[in-house]
Amino acid sequence: DDMCHVQSMQALKDLTDSLGATNTDCRQAGTFIGSGARQSYLFNTTISGLEQADAILLVGTNPRHEAPLVNTRIRKTWIAGGLEVGLIGDAADLTYEYDHVGTSAADIATFTKSRSGFAKIFKAAKNPVIIVGAHALRGEDGLAVLNALGALANSVGAVRDDFNGFNVLHNAASRVGGLDIGFIPGEGGLSTDAILDAAEQGAVETVYLLAADELDTDKLKNAFVIYQGHHGDAGAHVADIILPGAAYTEKSGLYVNMEGRVQMSSAAVPPKGEAKADWAILRALSAHLNRVLPYDNLDALRDKLFADHPTFLSLGTAPGAEGAADFDISAIGKAGILSAAPLANPIADFYMTNPIARASTVMAECSAVIETRDAGLTEAAE
Numbered sequence: 001d002d003m004c005h006v007q008s009m010q011a012l013k014d015l016t017d018s019l020g021a022t023n024t025d026c027r028q029a030g031t032f033i034g035s036g037a038r039q040s041y042l043f044n045t046t047i048s049g050l051e052q053a054d055a056i057l058l059v060g061t062n063p064r065h066e067a068p069l070v071n072t073r074i075r076k077t078w079i080a081g082g083l084e085v086g087l088i089g090d091a092a093d094l095t096y097e098y099d100h101v102g103t104s105a106a107d108i109a110t111f112t113k114s115r116s117g118f119a120k121i122f123k124a125a126k127n128p129v130i131i132v133g134a135h136a137l138r139g140e141d142g143l144a145v146l147n148a149l150g151a152l153a154n155s156v157g158a159v160r161d162d163f164n165g166f167n168v169l170h171n172a173a174s175r176v177g178g179l180d181i182g183f184i185p186g187e188g189g190l191s192t193d194a195i196l197d198a199a200e201q202g203a204v205e206t207v208y209l210l211a212a213d214e215l216d217t218d219k220l221k222n223a224f225v226i227y228q229g230h231h232g233d234a235g236a237h238v239a240d241i242i243l244p245g246a247a248y249t250e251k252s253g254l255y256v257n258m259e260g261r262v263q264m265s266s267a268a269v270p271p272k273g274e275a276k277a278d279w280a281i282l283r284a285l286s287a288h289l290n291r292v293l294p295y296d297n298l299d300a301l302r303d304k305l306f307a308d309h310p311t312f313l314s315l316g317t318a319p320g321a322e323g324a325a326d327f328d329i330s331a332i333g334k335a336g337i338l339s340a341a342p343l344a345n346p347i348a349d350f351y352m353t354n355p356i357a358r359a360s361t362v363m364a365e366c367s368a369v370i371e372t373r374d375a376g377l378t379e380a381a382e
Contacts, residue, residue, distance in 0.1 A: 001026055001210045002172035003354060005253025005265065006312070008245075008278035009174065009183050010305050011293060012210050015282055018291040022189030023204065026178030028214045029346070030138045030193045033146065033168065034179035038311070039327040040146070041179055043070075043258040044164035044320030045129055051077050053165070055118075055125035058098070059108065059149065060089045060136025060343035065350050066171040067258075070131075071095065084125075086111075086118040089136070089343040105141065105338040108148045112155070128158045129165040134175070135346035137168070139193065146333030154329050164324035170258040171346065171353075172214075173248075177256040181309055199223040209235040210278065211245060213355050228281060233355035243285075245278045246271040247356060252298065254305075259318040262311070 001009060009026060016024050027034065033041045045053070050073045063071040071094060077083045078096040085098035088107050099118035101111055111119050122128050130153050136145055150166070152158075158165030170176060178184075185191050190198060192215070198204040200219040207220055211229035217238045227239035230247045250271040255263050271277070279301055286293040295301040306313050351367040352358050 001174050001178065001212050002028060002214055003248055003356075004174045004178075004211050004278065005248065005251065005255055006174075006177040006181060007253050007298065007301050007305065008210060008282070009178050010181055010308075011279040011282040011301060012208070013181060013183050014293055014304075015286050015289075015291060016208075017186075018286070018293075019289070022186030023195050023198075024183060024189060025185055025192045025195065026175065026183035027192055028172070028212055029134055030191070031134055032139065032143050032191065033134070033137055034182075034184045036332055037327055038180070038260065039164065039166070039320060039324065040150075040332040041168050041170075042176065042260040042320055043131075043167040043169060044159075044260075044324065044327075045167050046259045046318045046320055047073050049320075050074060050129065051080075052127050052163070053077060053125075053129040054082055054084070054127055055122045056083065056085045056129045056131060057101075057111075057122055057152075058085065058087045058089065059130065059132040059145070060105075060345075061131060061133025061169050062090065062092045062094070062345040062347065063131070063169060064092065064094050065345065065347045066133060067169055070169065084118060084121050086122060089133070090345045092345065103342045104340050105136070105145050105148070105343060106340040108145065108152065109338055112148070112152050123156050125156070127163055127165060128153075128156045129167065130158060131167045131169050133343075133346065134168055134170045134172075136343050140334070140336060141339045143334035144336030144338055147335050148333070148338060150329045150332040159324045159327060159329040161324065164320045164327065166324075166327075166329055168258070173255055173257075176258055176260060177254065180256055180260075180311060181305070196220070209239070211235070211355075228278060229355070230275065231355040231359045233358060243281050244271075244273065244275040245281060246275050250275070251277040254302075254312060256312075259320060260311075261318045262315050264315060 075096045086101045087098045088102040153166045196219040206224045209227045213233040213235045217234045220238045225239045226241045227235040228243040228245050249268045252266045351363045357363045
């Protein structure tokens with residue numbers, strides 16, 4: 001569900017709640033974030049707010065590939081002077097200079113203890129900023145990363161009433177909206193990776209995929225799979241039933257960007273063929289299951305969304321920009337051992353990151369050009 005709008009996820013959550021299902025999760029990447037304070041999973045500094053930073057620590061992220069507008073803003077501030085950047089993770093060409101201070105989560109602890117180099121600069125900064133990629137927060141190891149970065153942010157004064165320098169960088173358009181409505185496992189429920197493992201073992205018999213394609217679908221071969229989505233991607237290839245949904249260009253809805261800013265989209269073209277808006281499919285399905293959802297149109301669904309989650313009433317507002325008075329940075333994540341495994345960048349192919357791109361001839365040609373170029377560089381190096 002990396003590209004679903006909030007109303008689609010709200011309708012599915014309402015349906016699963018009525019069925020008593022607790023094995024629900026919007027976090028395809030396998031992270032455990034979302035159960036704490038809202039600011040613990042937002043890009044709190046905001047994109048424009050990065051221009052206030054005088055030191056930025058990037059952890060497990062390549063913003064040039066994951067969020068080009070963030071990277072552009074960092075480059076703009078770096079060019080203007082007065083900004084130092086450090087990176088823990090895979091080295092990459094980010095279009096600006098940085099100190100490569102580590103490659104693994106374990107290096108966060110080393111950096112925290114260091115009193116020289118970029119660590120010294122970062123700890124003396126007026127407005128230090130931490131940006132951690134969501135991929136670095138996968139599983140229990142990710143909770144330890146979150147906790148360690150929270151402690152670091154606390155120690156350098158990155159989170160204050162007038163400034164919030166703690167940021168999670170998401171590369172899925174629907175992730176923050178899903179977390180905002182609580183689309184995470186209920187009491188005793190399984191998370192994404194656990195659902196896949198249970199399905200592989202036969203413990204979970206039926207899996208409903210709402211436009212979920214960024215998964216290890218090989219683990220779903222023993223389950224009965226219902227896929228609702230578009231463009232016939234990975235999820236459709238393992239499905240027993242396919243319900244044709246509409247792409248984001250074919251339906252109106254709400255999204256929440258990684259700053260926590262609620263944004264509204266409008267349909268540009270009607271759905272193709274027999275495809276329908278996702279919420280309408282779920283409303284029709286609920287009647288067949290004798291669990292009729294309490295809305296018959298998009299406006300009624302929005303009214304329920306606003307009543308359940310008042311944060312959606314404020315279009316265009318980024319809460320992090322208002323300061324961090326109610327955010328306890330010391331309480332995020334979970335203490336644990338920081339892994340020495342490299343923090344790999346999550347995007348292997350910049351042009352093939354979602355079902356629409358993977359169905360595009362132009363994107364396939366772009367991907368082939370890059371693959372040929374990289375192969376040539378490898379041969380030249382050898």
